[in-house]
Amino acid sequence: MKMKIERYIPIWIAFLAIPTTIAQNAKEGDDLVQPPITDSENGLLDITLNLEYANYMGAAHTFTNTRLLNGTIPGPTIRLKPGDKMRIHYHNKLENQTTAFDIYEVNEANGGKQYENKHHSPDVSNLHFHGAHVPGELPSDDIRLRVVPGDSFQFETIFPENHMPGTHWIHPHAHGSSALQLGGGAAMAMIVQDPPGYLPKQVEDAEDVLLLVQYNDLDELTMISKEIGDTKLKISGGVDERVGKQRDYRMVNGQYMPTITLKPGEWQRWRIIYGSWLLPSLEFHFEKDECEMQLLAKDGVYINDFPRKILQGPIPSGGRADIMVRCPNKGRYQFYDFDDEVILNVHVTGDEMETVDLERWELTYPAYLQNLQNSPPPDSTCSCPTDLDKCSGKNEFGYQEFCVNGEPFDPLKYIHTVKFGEIVERTLMNIDDHPYHQHVYPFQLVGGVDGNDDLDNEQSTYFREGDWHDVIRVKNMDGDLSVRYRADVHTGRIFMHCHRLVHEDRGMMAQELVTEGANAKCSCDTFIDSLPVGNATGDLIGYNSTDTSGQVSRFT
Numbered sequence: 001m002k003m004k005i006e007r008y009i010p011i012w013i014a015f016l017a018i019p020t021t022i023a024q025n026a027k028e029g030d031d032l033v034q035p036p037i038t039d040s041e042n043g044l045l046d047i048t049l050n051l052e053y054a055n056y057m058g059a060a061h062t063f064t065n066t067r068l069l070n071g072t073i074p075g076p077t078i079r080l081k082p083g084d085k086m087r088i089h090y091h092n093k094l095e096n097q098t099t100a101f102d103i104y105e106v107n108e109a110n111g112g113k114q115y116e117n118k119h120h121s122p123d124v125s126n127l128h129f130h131g132a133h134v135p136g137e138l139p140s141d142d143i144r145l146r147v148v149p150g151d152s153f154q155f156e157t158i159f160p161e162n163h164m165p166g167t168h169w170i171h172p173h174a175h176g177s178s179a180l181q182l183g184g185g186a187a188m189a190m191i192v193q194d195p196p197g198y199l200p201k202q203v204e205d206a207e208d209v210l211l212l213v214q215y216n217d218l219d220e221l222t223m224i225s226k227e228i229g230d231t232k233l234k235i236s237g238g239v240d241e242r243v244g245k246q247r248d249y250r251m252v253n254g255q256y257m258p259t260i261t262l263k264p265g266e267w268q269r270w271r272i273i274y275g276s277w278l279l280p281s282l283e284f285h286f287e288k289d290e291c292e293m294q295l296l297a298k299d300g301v302y303i304n305d306f307p308r309k310i311l312q313g314p315i316p317s318g319g320r321a322d323i324m325v326r327c328p329n330k331g332r333y334q335f336y337d338f339d340d341e342v343i344l345n346v347h348v349t350g351d352e353m354e355t356v357d358l359e360r361w362e363l364t365y366p367a368y369l370q371n372l373q374n375s376p377p378p379d380s381t382c383s384c385p386t387d388l389d390k391c392s393g394k395n396e397f398g399y400q401e402f403c404v405n406g407e408p409f410d411p412l413k414y415i416h417t418v419k420f421g422e423i424v425e426r427t428l429m430n431i432d433d434h435p436y437h438q439h440v441y442p443f444q445l446v447g448g449v450d451g452n453d454d455l456d457n458e459q460s461t462y463f464r465e466g467d468w469h470d471v472i473r474v475k476n477m478d479g480d481l482s483v484r485y486r487a488d489v490h491t492g493r494i495f496m497h498c499h500r501l502v503h504e505d506r507g508m509m510a511q512e513l514v515t516e517g518a519n520a521k522c523s524c525d526t527f528i529d530s531l532p533v534g535n536a537t538g539d540l541i542g543y544n545s546t547d548t549s550g551q552v553s554r555f556t
Helices: 103-109 178-183 218-228 457-462 501-505
Strands: 020-022 037-039 044-057 061-069 077-080 085-092 128-130 152-158 166-171 188-192 207-217 234-237 248-252 259-262 267-275 292-298 320-326 331-336 342-348 383-394 400-404 416-419 423-429 436-438 443-447 481-486 492-498 509-515
Touching: 037 044, 044 077, 166 178, 166 267, 166 320, 178 207, 178 218, 178 501, 188 207, 188 267, 207 218, 218 234, 248 342, 400 492, 492 501
Parallel strands: 020 044, 037 077, 044 085, 077 188, 207 267, 259 342, 383 423, 416 509
Antiparallel strands: 044 061, 061 234, 085 152, 128 166, 166 188, 207 248, 267 320, 292 320, 331 342, 383 400, 423 481, 436 492, 443 481, 492 509
């Protein structure tokens, strides 16, 4: 695999609570910069990540004391292989703010009653391995973990030997602060590499380019910061006077409308990560089909009908798309988003390359991605609705809560139970307004898409039954969507939530529990876990990183 690296972003060493200053290309149209890369060695990906205050000076806006992974936007890219162990030493170098709303202090003052569904605790954090097919329990990807300021946690997880190669990402996911931290720029790419000879030669030989697209809605972010009582984050204008004040725009690899270069006729592989925390799908496109786009993969899973020509890519919030791009003629072109705003300048120059059309690729899927479309329908206990909608009222603080199946998030509740080894089906509702994201297991689209008149031509091409996703939003879709997955690799919890993280922080998140043993069964009924979640101090919302005594086996 070739990863295009033009230059690194220099940074200074940051100490606890002392902001890093990011010195990087900050002019509109600068050459695209690739983040630094850390590769696994001898079966181990071992990296230290610091969440720290940083000052970001961009072309269109400036952050003071935003929260970033290793002080950069985006953070470093990590690459590992199927079967590798990933070990992340995660350090929270933020500080407690006496002015900030801390939900746990409110709970203690109210006799332990749980209030959690609002923006809160801006400097508490953790990490989510978005798209990775790994366990949802510590020391892997359990987002109940609370790494408090000054504390640290060592994540460890093993990627299955048959994990499909693909494009994924990492971001903080502490309930209450997820929108603030991701909206402030804390995100990084995670790539499971293709083994030699796995890909068609045209794809394997292509330049490999990362495009991590981040959504800046500075007014929304300011509102969240004020609601949460955060006195750290400050937002002001950018350093490029030509750009003017931008309050709602997308950037690529931390840059404003950067420029990518390719030769006429050259195929490049673009790994597009849509690191969004808001509703609109990306809908990337060229203006007049000046460049050809062939879909290769979605959400880290290769499609079964490559090459699939697309004119637009409606990636949902949090989703990914790997595409092959070819521009036949010299010139300067522009790559647009859903708002018809330029996110990338494309400069086609140099000697024309001899090129041929992409050949069809017949691939073999790993066991956990076997086609479920023609499997017998699961019985009623394994076929459950998942309804994402507003709750009927506001919470105790006067804010609108958001629900899954009529209930706001409760860390002790599971909305569904899954028997290990079973195929389960979920009927997803209201996915026009709420991008649905599922942890641990990707899901296959099996109904509601093909032949649906609610979908325009671009969506009908991009979303097809048989495709796999871990996040889905279909714009203007009135009906329900049916998805399936087989829970036969990992037991334990599976989180699902709206990837409109303002909604997730306010309650639109839930859990399923995969169990095995003599008494295991599927159920669509909500149940409350009688075992404590947390530690000996009575913190029932999550684990503190220094005490995971609440993690008790539920699987025998």
